[in-house]
Amino acid sequence: AQKITQTQPGMFVQEKEAVTLDCTYDTSDQSYGLFWYKQPSSGEMIFLIYQGSYDEQNATEGRYSLNFQKARKSANLVISASQLGDSAMYFCAMREPYLQGGSEKLVFGKGTKLTVNP
Amino acid sequence: DAGVTQSPTHLIKTRGQQVTLRCSPKSGHDTVSWYQQALGQGPQFIFQYYEEEERQRGNFPDRFSGHQFPNYSSELNVNALLLGDSALYLCASSSASGRWYEQFFGPGTRLTVL
Numbered sequence: 001a002q003k004i005t006q007t008q009p010g011m012f013v014q015e016k017e018a019v020t021l022d023c024t025y026d027t028s029d030q031s032y033g034l035f036w037y038k039q040p041s042s043g044e045m046i047f048l049i050y051q052g053s054y055d056e057q058n059a060t061e062g063r064y065s066l067n068f069q070k071a072r073k074s075a076n077l078v079i080s081a082s083q084l085g086d087s088a089m090y091f092c093a094m095r096e097p098y099l100q101g102g103s104e105k106l107v108f109g110k111g112t113k114l115t116v117n118p
Numbered sequence: 119d120a121g122v123t124q125s126p127t128h129l130i131k132t133r134g135q136q137v138t139l140r141c142s143p144k145s146g147h148d149t150v151s152w153y154q155q156a157l158g159q160g161p162q163f164i165f166q167y168y169e170e171e172e173r174q175r176g177n178f179p180d181r182f183s184g185h186q187f188p189n190y191s192s193e194l195n196v197n198a199l200l201l202g203d204s205a206l207y208l209c210a211s212s213s214a215s216g217r218w219y220e221q222f223f224g225p226g227t228r229l230t231v232l
Contacts, residue, residue, distance in 0.1 A: 004160075037223075043206055045161070045223035091160050105151060105174055106210075106221065108160030 002027045002094045004109035012115050013082045020067070021077040021112045023092030029053075032094055034075040035106065036066065039089040048090075051075060082116045089113050120145065122211050122224035130230045131199050139194040139227045143211030150192040151221070152184060153208040161208055167192050168214055196229075204231045 003026040013019040025034065036048045051059045051066045059066045067076040079086055089111045095104040123142045131137050143150050149168045153161035163176035167186035186192045190211075196203055209224045 043208075043226040043228070045208060045210075047221070047223075093160075105163040105166060105176070106153075106161075107163070110158075110160050 002029075002032070002096050002107045004092050004094055004107055006092055006109035006112050008112045009110075010113045010115065012117060013079075015084060015116055015118050016081055018078060018080045019082055019114065021079070021090050021092075021114065023075045023077065023109060025073050025075060025092075025094050027073075027094065033104075034066070034068070035093040035095070036064070036075075036077045037091045037093060037108075038086075039091060039111070041088070045091070049077070079114075084116050084118060087114060087116045122209055122222050124207075124209050124224040124227050126227060127225070128228045128230075130232065132232050133199055133201060135199050135231075136195065136197045137199060137229060139196075139207050139209075139229070140191065141194070141209030141211075141224060142191045143209075144222050147211035147213050147222070148190050149212045149214050150186060150190065151210045151212070152192070152194050153210065154178070155206040155208060155226070156202075157205070164194070199231045201231050204229060 005024045032053045034051045038046045038048055049059050049061045049064045049066050051068045058068050063080045065078045091108050091111045093106040093108045122144050125140045151166040152164040155161040164178050165175040166173050170186045181197045183195045206226045206228050208226045210221045212221045
């Protein structure tokens with residue numbers, strides 16, 4: 001079974017600086033996908049970035065990039081030029097393959113609370 | 119284009135009662151997944167509905183049941199509520215034939231069991 005580990009319960013960063021949120025995963029599948037979601041205090045999970053296990057290049061979406069190190073089974077999220085609005089919970093997740101119709105489910109880590117200081 | 123909507127926003131129940139939560143998926147989506155997020159934890163998969171059938175189920179007791187309607191909307195029912203059922207319940211919609219990694223989440227229903 002897939003497992004996601006986020007070892008940083010909380011992180012602090014100064015506005016305009018970069019921050020890295022750690023994520024390690026465990027799976028026996030060769031094909032898998034990794035996600036990062038942002039959850040503000042409102043509760044809604046906001047999709048940030050996705051990395052497929054066969055993607056040769058690290059995924060980037062605006063200020064978000066995913067540092068994918070397959071051999072180490074890590075998928076760290078890098079946020080550049082932090083903004084006050086980036087303060088939120090961040091969750092790393094992995095898709096669990098399912099081939100019988102419908103979509104794959106997601107397995108989430110426990111999250112990291114990011115606080116951006118002015 | 120409305121995203122995923124959930125109702126109600128908040129709910130307070132007492133132990134032993136039953137509750138029904140509702141979810142309307144994003145337009146064009148046919149698959150609905152339900153997640154439970156306890157305080158301080160990541161979301162945990164409850165079950166998924168596709169073509170009006172439960173396709174996958176996580177490690178949750180039979181007290182948790184669901185339904186999907188022909189218009190793809192879905193309900194989550196929880197019977198015999200326990201204090202431990204207090205959580206944020208998230209609904210996610212996706213398209214089985216589309217880009218599967220695009221799962222859109224609703225704002226959630228916060229359930230408090232007293």
